[in-house]
Amino acid sequence: MEDRRTVDQQTSEWIDAVRPASDDMSxxxxxxxxxxxxxxxxxxxxxxxxxxxxxxxxxxxxxxxVPAGSVERLxxxxxxxxxxxxxxxxxxxxxxxPPAVPNAAPTDKVSAxxxxxxxxxxxxxxxxxxxxxxxxEEVVFEDGERxxxxxxxxxxxxxxxxxxxxxxxxxxxxxxxxxxxxAQLLGPDEILTEVSLLNVNEEAxxxxxxxxxxxxxxxxxWKSLAVQPTSWRRVKDFLGxxxxxxxxxxxxxxxxxxxxxxxxxxxxxQIGELLSQPPDEPYPPTGxxxxxxxxxxxxxxxxxxSGGAAEYKxxxxxGGQLARAGASSTRRNxxxxxxxxxxxxxxxxx
Amino acid sequence: MADGPVALEIARLVVxxxxxxxxxxxxxxxxxxxxxxxxxQTFLAAQVKxxxxxxSETARAWLFTILRNCYLKSRRRRxxxxxxxxxLNVNEIPAEVAAETAVDRERLQAALDALPDEFKLVLLMFxxxxxxYRDIAERLGIPLGTVMSRLSRAKGQLxxxxxxxxxxxxxxxxxxxxxxxxxxxxx
Numbered sequence: 001m002e003d004r005r006t007v008d009q010q011t012s013e014w015i016d017a018v019r020p021a022s023d024d025m026s027x028x029x030x031x032x033x034x035x036x037x038x039x040x041x042x043x044x045x046x047x048x049x050x051x052x053x054x055x056x057x058x059x060x061x062x063x064x065x066v067p068a069g070s071v072e073r074l075x076x077x078x079x080x081x082x083x084x085x086x087x088x089x090x091x092x093x094x095x096x097x098p099p100a101v102p103n104a105a106p107t108d109k110v111s112a113x114x115x116x117x118x119x120x121x122x123x124x125x126x127x128x129x130x131x132x133x134x135x136x137e138e139v140v141f142e143d144g145e146r147x148x149x150x151x152x153x154x155x156x157x158x159x160x161x162x163x164x165x166x167x168x169x170x171x172x173x174x175x176x177x178x179x180x181x182x183a184q185l186l187g188p189d190e191i192l193t194e195v196s197l198l199n200v201n202e203e204a205x206x207x208x209x210x211x212x213x214x215x216x217x218x219x220x221x222w223k224s225l226a227v228q229p230t231s232w233r234r235v236k237d238f239l240g241x242x243x244x245x246x247x248x249x250x251x252x253x254x255x256x257x258x259x260x261x262x263x264x265x266x267x268x269x270q271i272g273e274l275l276s277q278p279p280d281e282p283y284p285p286t287g288x289x290x291x292x293x294x295x296x297x298x299x300x301x302x303x304x305x306s307g308g309a310a311e312y313k314x315x316x317x318x319g320g321q322l323a324r325a326g327a328s329s330t331r332r333n334x335x336x337x338x339x340x341x342x343x344x345x346x347x348x349x350x
Numbered sequence: 351m352a353d354g355p356v357a358l359e360i361a362r363l364v365v366x367x368x369x370x371x372x373x374x375x376x377x378x379x380x381x382x383x384x385x386x387x388x389x390x391q392t393f394l395a396a397q398v399k400x401x402x403x404x405x406s407e408t409a410r411a412w413l414f415t416i417l418r419n420c421y422l423k424s425r426r427r428r429x430x431x432x433x434x435x436x437x438l439n440v441n442e443i444p445a446e447v448a449a450e451t452a453v454d455r456e457r458l459q460a461a462l463d464a465l466p467d468e469f470k471l472v473l474l475m476f477x478x479x480x481x482x483y484r485d486i487a488e489r490l491g492i493p494l495g496t497v498m499s500r501l502s503r504a505k506g507q508l509x510x511x512x513x514x515x516x517x518x519x520x521x522x523x524x525x526x527x528x529x530x531x532x533x534x535x536x537x
Binding site: 074 | 397
């Protein structure tokens with residue numbers, strides 16, 4: 001009855017790979033399928049039905065209204081985040097502010113402006129400056145710290161309070177100069193996201209062969225790697241830090257080991273808590289890379305392996321040193337989940 | 351204060367791509383609140399990484415990559431996803447019915463929500479980003495054969511779910527197809 005069921009699995013897979021309204025069928029890899037559609041009516045019918053359904057699904061995928069006011073809320077949140085980065089404070093512990101979900105009043109204000117789903121993005125930026133300001137105020141001053149709008153003379157009893165305020169400000173400035181904002185601590189997620197977004201093609205960068213030129217001192221590769229580096233290059237700016245990137249090769253593939261300064265001075269975001277040894281399992285692979293990050297003393301190590309967990313283990317487990325048995329998965333999951341984790345004495349001494 | 355040129359550039363990105371990013375986020379997350387949250391995370395990350403964006407032509411794909419990463423990161427923080435119910439013999443479902451039936455927006459989302467992440471990602475890259483199977487393989491870093499297999503199985507499950515939901519909506523009585531466990535793909 002149904003042509004799809006009489007089509008073999010391999011042909012079915014090729015049919016499913018053809019994009020609707022595309023020139024895929026004219027591509028060399030689809031030549032066999034194209035030939036079969038010419039010769040076999042069942043394959044031709046199956047392809048045509050698949051294409052029709054795919055076109056319908058594709059249209060419905062895009063058929064979705066955008067909530068009113070979402071652009072304004074987003075712009076407000078971006079503005080808040082930019083201000084926080086520009087002027088560090090000691091208050092927030094999160095680098096990214098929570099979603100600026102407005103209460104009923106601002107939403108109603110935005111909706112009352114009659115912004116359509118499709119029209120907001122196009123005409124909302126300049127025209128809705130007042131709305132943006134309203135939402136931004138709600139977000140920036142969500143803790144109730146609204147500035148005084150009218151100047152007033154200070155009564156005598158406020159002078160002591162003013163002195164205390166000045167003292168607090170001086171301490172805050174000193175703290176800002178000496179200690180970085182806690183809002184900018186970098187954890188495993190942030191570091192690995194930075195690496196994944198770097199999208200560096202190491203093979204396109206000039207490398208120094210290990211047997212011809214030694215890397216700079218102070219950035220030795222991890223002592224217990226299963227394979228030794230074949231080449232290296234300098235890293236001038238990795239999250240504001242310097243270091244060395246080593247190229248590794250195993251029987252299963254390639255990897256890059258970044259050895260980076262943990263400290264970067266007071267201007268760059270500081271490194272938060274990390275594992276003290278390479279974990280036996282990588283961070284869940286993404287973008288074709290299996291990665292992990294750990295810290296030992298004054299150095300942070302980031303291992304980026306092309307492939308998945310199997311390839312990762314060829315660089316760490318075969319003769320390499322594993323994380324402490326029984327604790328590695330728990331610690332890794334806790335760190336990656338953001339659950340507070342106390343440093344042990346072993347960690348502090350590493 | 352935020353840097354003027356950067357602020358303008360990110361605002362332009364928002365104006366040009368917010369709707370697409372939101373819709374993609376909704377198809378991934380399945381709810382308005384989660385979609386807005388994901389969209390915000392995406393643009394916040396983009397704001398920080400703006401220097402990596404080389405040209406406006408690649409902005410959409412770049413934002414979608416950030417979005418996928420944000421989504422996967424949010425999924426990793428949650429409880430491990432149990433294997434989706436794949437006890438569905440898609441070969442027992444008439445392809446003719448699925449092909450001819452108008453696809454309802456809500457039913458499509460319900461069908462997507464029932465899929466495991468690895469299937470959902472390749473489906474959305476195929477339908478939403480209109481990626482070829484080669485593009486999907488390159489961007490996700492998985493073999494071509496895996497992409498083809500995964501895409502075919504994902505589309506089969508999607509069709510099956512849409513068919514099931516259509517029957518439920520119509521209130522028809524239909525003998526349940528024999529449910530044969532499908533071997534889970536290993537990578």
